[in-house]
Amino acid sequence: MDVALFTEQLLNGVQLGVQLFLMAAGLTLVFGIMNMINLTHGSLYMIGAFVAAALFGHTGSFLLALVIAVPATALAGALLEAAVLRHFYHRGHLDQVLVTFGLILVLNEIVKMIWGAVPVPLPVPQLLSGSVTLFADVTYPSFRLAILGVGAVVALGLYAVVAHTRIGMWVRAGASNRDIASAMGVNVELIFSLVFAAGAALAGLAGIMAGPINAVQVGMGEPVLILALVVTVIGGVGSIKGAFIAALMIGVVDTFGRVLLPPALGSMMIFMLMAVILAWRPRGLFPVHG
Amino acid sequence: MTAPLLEVKQLVKRFGGLVATDHLDLDVRPGETLALIGPNGAGKTSLIAQLQGDLTPDAGAIYFSGVEITRRPAHGRALMGLARSFQITSVFPELSLVQNVALAVQARLGHSFRFWRDASSDSRLTGPAREALEIVGLSYPSRPASDVSHGERRQLELAMALAMQPRLLLLDEPMAGMGREDGVRMTRLLNELKRDYAMMLVEHDMNAVFALADRVTVLVAGKAIATGRPDEIRADPQVRAAYLGQK
Amino acid sequence: MASSPASYRPSSDMMAITVIVAVLAAVPVVASLVGDPFLVKIATRVVVFAIAAVALNLVLGFGGLVSLMHAGLFGIGGYVVAILAFHADDSSRLFDLFPGTTELSIGLPLAMLVAGAAAAVMGLVSLRTSGVYFIMITLAFNQMLYYFFVALQQYGGEDGLQIMSDLTLFGHAAIGRMSFYYGCLVALALVLVVVQRLINSRFGMVLRASSQNERRLTAIGIAPLRYRLTAFALSGAIAGLAGALLAAGQQFISPAEMSWVRSGDLVVMCVLGGMARVWGPVLGAAVFLVLEIVLSGWSTHWQLAFGLLIILVVVSLRGGLIDLLHLVGRRGASR
Ligand SMILES: Nc1ncnc2c1ncn2[C@@H]1O[C@H](COP(=O)(O)OP(=O)(O)O)[C@@H](O)[C@H]1O
């Protein structure tokens, strides 16, 4: 493996990691704060991509599609939370698994009814369709670089919000102890809804950015959901920092595993990594709950 | 003087900044009933939990019949003869009373890798279980534990502890939440059991404490501020100021 | 819960098991009366998935462990039989060591062994965690198994593996439609009886207690981990048996059978039928699979109805079909 290939794969790995982080950020907060296992997170990823593809089809503008589709996904998430999921925060995990499992089937089918079963095109925006020369003979697609940039900005922004603002303090308080949070007079219900909507927006963003690289099709969110779950448990449920580090780790390990190892082994690498880490630390790298 | 059955040396347990157990020294002698009293939040339950193995102390040591058990897992301590009844009742709600107690018998009889024979009709389990239920005065043993009254569930806890054939009973407020009548009955029962078992008894009912205890230790903010015979404790001005006087 | 566990009478459960097996045994007779051999095919599928669901329910219903990796274990069983047949077919050797075989008296136990061992190894990691962690880890392991078989190109990869030669049981042809159905039914009956005994044994009491109050169990002197692990391995072995039977029956296995959605389906079967009884998941599997066929015949968008149905069951039918039976029975009795 020469420097050029190595650089390219490393960037690919980090880019995958950044996308996984966008997914895992919402998941880990929802798990951490509401103690809710939410399998519909992958559906929100899918909804984001489909809405963007539809908007792109109408307007021809990727930017416009992005700007509208992200809040639209947040809205879809908020509706989902208010209509169904809210009623399951206090139910057992089994009920949460089942109800979100049922919702996946429903949402997949609704998307299929609206947009059909064949993939919908969402091309790379014109402006970013070229490549960038990084150094010497190493080039990298602009769009992937843009994903990296957006992801990094969002990650930093999220970290700043969670670590340094009042809302972030409430969120952290909620993640580590719900009862104390409500005793502090925090409107936990509202925080829950906001966090859920924000998580949905990030999932939608991840889906939109993945659209031009993978395909926009029904069920596209499920493999990503599972990778994001792996990220969440490795990072420690409820920990943004853990999700970030784990996402990069999984992105890089998965990418290099597929390049360097025989396929049967390469595709198992991240799961083995998860097994090893959890055997060592059963509550993940940065456990939040005591 | 005989060697103590249970010995606690310089035990420390912190929850963040709060010191729940503060360099505590304590012992229980064979056959003795030691009452542990103190205001709410004094660290009584935390101490019991450290003795039983639910909580790991930050420093210090615990010896049970001469063996250090400070870091031994809870199930190992149970098999050595440490039995705890929880302040907040803790039973198997979907099992019947007799099944609850039979599990405690089963634990003592060695491993449970027996896959075929029906446990509920195994008299080696149900026999001792029914006996224990009888001792604590529980009837209709096939009722599910979720269906019985709070007082009965407290009795069930005690029956489970007895079925373990313990060498030391750790009883955390066994009369909490009981009506007067049930409380009196429980006191009478403990008075009988006290002949056969060593006990550490946490209790707020002072009449019960002074009736049952051979010695009393007063715990305030994780520290033992006094230990002595019940009459000594009752007379101790420091104790009166710190605790009894408060009431 | 409508049925209190103290009224748990093993004898009435044995009765229910007998009735269920008898009804299933009558299906081929009915099929030949109405002249619809397709019924036997459906019934075979029901029986096979019932075995898997009963296996899952051992840990889910009685051990309180929400495993989402049982489709993976199920698939392992299927692949063991299919891979053995594959090597028998071209007389090659597995790992350059073992010859293949089409003999199910070797294939089925081996499928159970491999699936059970896989469950034990993965259980060792996942059972050290609890709650959401356990669910997510088992889900991840399921995907690991899925991708593993997708990547195994020599055994068909994503397209799956066809079983070309005729499978035998003790030298007799094993895949005649009738004989195969009754073979599967015998397996289901055995599994039901074994699991029924198991959950009422000392082992079963510990398993059930561990799901109700782990802290209490530890306080009386029993650490639950090795019992859970044993139950998980046993459950995996039985799920592997079911997968092996599926592969043998349809002469084919593919990674699609191990997708995590299948794992979810198995959980739905348990909950739908009722987890409080060993035989509940048999009802769940039957209703689930029949509904799948009926709904998909109705509309291409049947998954919508299916999803809503799952949500409805979670919201309103907590004890599953068993509770519905109790309700109907009580109303009938009070008339
Ligand atoms: N798990 C825990 N985490 C944090 N603080 C705790 C925990 N358990 C007990 N405490 C605190 O330790 C102190 C002692 O509690 P406890 O042992 O229950 O007292 P007691 O049984 O004497 O009423 C209390 O202030 C209580 O709030």
Ligand SMILES: [Mg+2]
């Ligand atoms: Mg207390």
